[in-house]
Amino acid sequence: MVIVGGGIEGCAAAWALAERGVTDVVIVERATVGSGGTGKSSGVVRCHYGVSSLAAMANAALDVFENAAEILGADVGFHxxxxxxxxxxxxxxxxxxxxxxxxxxxxxxxxxxxxxxxxxxxxxxxxxxxxxxxxxxGGYGDAYQTAQAFAAAARRAGVRLRQGSTVTEIVAENGRATGARLADGSTIPAGAVVVAAGPWSVPLLAAHGIDLPIxxxxxxxxxxxxxxxxxxxxxxxxxxxxxxxxxxxxxxxxxxxxxxxxxxxxxxxxxxxxxxxxxxxxxxxxxxxxxxxxxxxxxxxxxxxxxxxTPDFNPVISPTPVDGLVVAAGFSGHGFKISPSVGRLVADLVVDGTSSDPHVPDSDFRLSRFAEGALLRSPHPYVGAGEMR
Ligand SMILES: Cc1cc2nc3c(=O)[nH]c(=O)nc-3n(C[C@H](O)[C@H](O)[C@H](O)COP(=O)(O)OP(=O)(O)OC[C@H]3O[C@@H](n4cnc5c(N)ncnc54)[C@H](O)[C@@H]3O)c2cc1C
Missing domain, CATH: 3.30.9.10 (D-Amino Acid Oxidase, subunit A, domain 2)
Known part of the structure; x- marks a missing residue:
């Protein structure tokens, strides 16, 4: 399979897929790992979310940050x-x-x-x-270092990383994703494609008539x-x-x-x-x-x-109307602290089609919530600071 984007979410997805034994994976990154929003992150780590699934994701992520040397084989700069x-x-x-x-x-x-x-x-x-x-x-981490650690752990398990390669198109046939076309004209065939290209995900999905409101x-x-x-x-x-x-x-x-x-x-x-x-x-x-x-x-x-x-300041981690095409984007300024759990949810969606964590229903992050007008919001929003919490 192909993961488009070597930011922290794409690399976390590659790591989580490898953990589940899926190693026939290529991460395609147009520049270098962590060169997008990930390299600019403040890295704040907290579980303070009114949305229960996000609190649970941040909480589960702590185990990875705290035990990174053991789990990822590297210090990730967590303080x-x-x-x-x-x-x-x-x-x-x-x-x-x-x-x-x-x-x-x-x-x-x-x-x-x-x-x-x-x-x-x-x-x-x-x-x-x-x-x-x-x-x-809680505390803070280093998103760039953490992305490198996810990528390195995935590569040790057999995942391939292609840096300096831009995906120009998700290839689909009969409503099913079949690969990714690169700027050099070549195509990487794949049974599934994960788009984790931050704000650059929008045109890749729009080409298939999918509106990603970012x-x-x-x-x-x-x-x-x-x-x-x-x-x-x-x-x-x-x-x-x-x-x-x-x-x-x-x-x-x-x-x-x-x-x-x-x-x-x-x-x-x-x-x-x-x-x-x-x-x-x-x-x-x-x-x-x-x-x-x-x-x-x-x-x-x-x-x-x-x-x-996104319109509700929460990410889209979701299947799409194209079979085998999963999107993980729109992290709205708070995607670092949940990244290990994002990787696991993406792996769950690719392998099982559903979340394996009862505290993290995949429906919370579905793309269709925007069209349905069912935004993912805290049941206890803060006056003046309703976003991201
Ligand atoms: C200033 C700032 C402060 C932040 N502070 C925090 C914080 O304190 N705590 C927190 O939890 N989160 C924070 N965040 C948010 C967090 O850093 C992001 O949500 C997270 O890094 C997003 O990762 P990503 O992988 O989705 O995107 P990105 O890191 O942007 O990765 C996307 C990658 O896709 C690549 N790409 C794009 N198009 C293509 C293509 N066509 N082909 C191949 N590759 C492509 C890009 O080069 C890029 O590397 C902050 C973000 C910013 C900007």
Missing amino acids: QTGYVVGVGEQNLDALRASLANQRAVGVRTEEIGHAEVRRHWPTAYLDDFAAFAWEPR TVHREQIVLVDPGVDLGPVPVFSDLVSLQYVRPEASGEILFGNSDLAELEPADPDRYSNQASEAFLDLAVEKVGTRFPGLENASVSSTYAGCYDV
């Missing part, structure tokens, strides 16, 4: 710093309901008080938070030198001023914006890889207000990446 999320008064009930949902699928998470958060992040201003949740198993948006990241030694701080998701910060091993902190109300449309092949002046002002204001203790903080560097966003 288990813990994860704290704080909400304001209007989201207190949603937070508690979400925590109950998460625990029901096995997530280790609990509500903690201001004093405990202050111990974790002594430089933070916390008075405008109503409540916090804590995940001791739009592309630029997301900017700022690295901050805190000016002091912060010590071992956890990842902090601030759902009051809508930002997330996480430590870097270098002692810097990585700042990302969580305000997704207004997105910046982008071309994933041509976008500015630096934060704008306006975004820098926003970062300075948000970090400065939340962490008044960091008096000598300064901006170290910036970059940007693209999110492939």
Whole structure:
């Protein structure tokens, strides 16, 4: 079979297929492994989802991140710093309901008080938070390193990787996928094709009349030198001023914006890889207000990446109207933390046609949900931060 795209999801799928004994697989990647959105990921790892299947996927993924040396044969750069999320008064009930949902699928998470958060992040201003949740198993990883590890593990099992090869067309006959045509005119015959090409999946499916509703948006990241030694701080998701910060091993902190109300449309092949002046002002204001203790903080560097966003901010991991053609795309800015489970679900769909994990019904991620108007949304959405959670 052929997997189109050597991002973290395509490589995870190859690894999971190999785990199930399916090794007659070729990953076709137009550039190099991890060169798409994967290489730009902030790598935040948490199970804090109101959608139970996503919480379960993130929870199952932790076992792989924690035991990567044993399972994948390589360190994947996972830092288990813990994860704290704080909400304001209007989201207190949603937070508690979400925590109950998460625990029901096995997530280790609990509500903690201001004093405990202050111990974790002594430089933070916390008075405008109503409540916090804590995940001791959360933290951050390195999506690029993890994608390489999935690819290497798959290759050791016999999977082939073709980098520098672009798929121009999914070949189908009589309504069934039969292979992939490459830019050099050759065709790789296959009994099944998985399209995991991020935002570039859209035209490959459109050629078969399949509408994959993905739009592309630029997301900017700022690295901050805190000016002091912060010590071992956890990842902090601030759902009051809508930002997330996480430590870097270098002692810097990585700042990302969580305000997704207004997105910046982008071309994933041509976008500015630096934060704008306006975004820098926003970062300075948000970090400065939340962490008044960091008096000598300064901006170290910036970059940007693209999110492939679906109408409900959740991925499509699904069969399509073309038999043997499976899509795994539209991860909407949160596909790293669930990637091992995405790989397993893709392998399940290819081999059995259905999910093997009762906590992860494949129907949640079906492509047809958009046409049906049955979007995958949290039953306990956060006011002002309803996306991705
Ligand atoms: C700035 C930023 C921050 C993020 N932070 C987080 C986070 O903190 N936590 C989290 O969980 N997630 C995060 N994400 C999201 C996560 O990184 C992505 O969801 C994930 O990496 C997507 O992987 P992918 O394999 O679907 O796509 P990609 O990595 O884009 O891979 C698709 C691959 O397909 C290849 N390709 C495209 N077209 C073709 C073709 N025709 N033929 C062959 N190959 C092709 C591309 O070259 C590319 O390598 C973040 C993303 C960004 C951009």
